[in-house]
Amino acid sequence: MAEAVLIDLCNLTGSSKDCIQKSLLFLKDIVEKNTGNGASCVYIMCCQTPFGDRSNMEGTLQDFVSMQQVLWKDCEVVSNSSMAAAFYTVKKKLDEKNLSLIKMIVPWKRKASIKAYIDCLFTAVYKFEFEVFPEDCEGESLQQSFGDQHGLDILSREQLVDIQTDVQRYLGSLESLQGTPNILKSYLIPEELFLHGFTTRSGGISYVPTLSSMNLFSSSRRRDPKVVVKENLRRLGEAAGFNPEAFHPVKVDHANTVWIMGKPEPDWYDGIVTDQKGITIAALGADCIPLLFCDPVKKVCGAAHSGWKGTLLGVAMAAVHAMVAEFGCSVKDILVVLGPSVGPCCFTLSKEDAEKFHAIHPNCVRLIDSLRPYVDIRKATRILLERGGILPQNIQDDSVTDRSQNVTLCTSCHPDKFFSNVRDGSNFGTQIGFISIQD
Structure with missing residues (x-):
């Protein structure tokens, strides 16, 4: 039984407000089902992957957040500039609540890249269960709606390097805690x-x-x-x-x-x-x-x-x-x-x-x-x-x-x-x- 639900809605650039709203209505059923089964937290990740176009990201996220607040008062949107930043932010929230069992809901074409981020940033303490979006939602492909043009079942070496670089760059940007090394x-x-x-x-x-x-x-x-x-x-x-x-x-x-x-x-x-x-x-x-x-x-x-x-x-x-x-x-x-x-x-x-x-x-x-x-x-x-x-x-x-x-x-x-x-x-x-x- 999942303790938390994590939804990947990254690469939103180019998605219409109508498409996002349809996606949210579909996901609302999934969230209600999991929270009814005991999940206490729902996090929605909104960001750009290293491959994405950031040009229209800010307006898209504002639309998404405003609709999310209407649809799910108990959900929390985690909006970051990179996938590594979004995952690390969510990991902190999970650790604050000592949660370890996570239901991960992803577009199927992004499952491999999501797993690569999880392998980097989480240990075996955390247990992830995956659920993928269906091929279409009210006639539209969710994968296409989310603008995912690069997800593959098996990642290329270049994609793995991009993910590792994204993680290393983000961690390297964090401020040291408790001062300098003593x-x-x-x-x-x-x-x-x-x-x-x-x-x-x-x-x-x-x-x-x-x-x-x-x-x-x-x-x-x-x-x-x-x-x-x-x-x-x-x-x-x-x-x-x-x-x-x-x-x-x-x-x-x-x-x-x-x-x-x-x-x-x-x-x-x-x-x-x-x-x-x-x-x-x-x-x-x-x-x-x-x-x-x-x-x-x-x-x-x-x-x-x-x-x-x-x-x-x-x-x-x-x-x-x-x-x-x-x-x-x-x-x-x-x-x-x-x-x-x-x-x-x-x-x-x-x-x-x-x-x-x-x-x-x-x-x-x-x-x-x-x-x-x-x-x-x-x-x-x-x-x-x-x-x-x-x-x-x-x-x-x-x-x-x-x-x-x-x-x-x-x-x-x-x-x-x-x-x-x-x-x-x-x-x-x-x-x-x-x-x-x-x-």
Whole structure:
């Protein structure tokens, strides 16, 4: 059962008022049927596609809107200059109401292009059901009435490029939310050798509250599509000084596999190490620890994602071992920085899992006898790194005495700065730690 109805009435240029009125009368029956079956919202998109003639658009829309207000008081007209703008505007309205089931009513010749826009701008959270207009309405072809001369069942490569360009151009025109990108840097990593940083929430275009605004990961279970994350990454790269086209994040598996860049890439890995210049590698984090590694002597760097499972599996030392084995690094030269992550103030596990951290060191757990003990995955990470030979002074975490130099802030405690799964639930955003070797 649809929660919302979305009607594509784009490319109205050249349509007569009489034709539009006939179309509205026909669509009125469809809308009444769907709203009677539970749909709470109806949106009518009026715009020009990238192929359309815009010359008479303004007058046509004014006529359409005035008639729509008479026919459907509960419908909302979304009028934009491009298809991408219209769809993105509707998506915001759907997200504000947390709606996911959409009935899409389209001219049949435009179905393929509409699907291409949906594939760009929506994730699998949204379920679209399509209904096409009949061949004619009171003797006239609706497709011809709407002036659609370019729709095809299968889009050409040029049409797909036009749609992608339309989306990218529109997203690129949006103002950044929450100011410009704010990047935290470690005092431990030498800036003359390595470009690095940990991102915060500001400076992107993601608007869903728990994803706003510099969300840097798209999931089929969340409402931010890949194109929005790509635009966020472009803005981050511009601010930080790296090329987003040469960007490689980990492919999280919550385990301890490390990819040595230059060797065959695994399907999933929680760490990357490289000696290649001009390549930015990154570890994702939204409570899990984004770890950055560097060896100033050999000019090698690494990034790893360490959640509680990865911590127990030793992903941090797995990255260190890869740097030593593949690039001849000395453990004594490797520097490690723990980025923003959930602190022991906010993170609990089952008693059974907490006991595994207690076995690493009792100081890693508080209230061990409770049903949900508090666990310090950062302390466990430091202990495992030191046991592996990393010098204590070569590890930066929340134990720094100068709090102004602390980049290992609690993600759950700082909603203004960071995303957090623990705090925000399943539709959470993601920040990153990134590093690259300076040319």
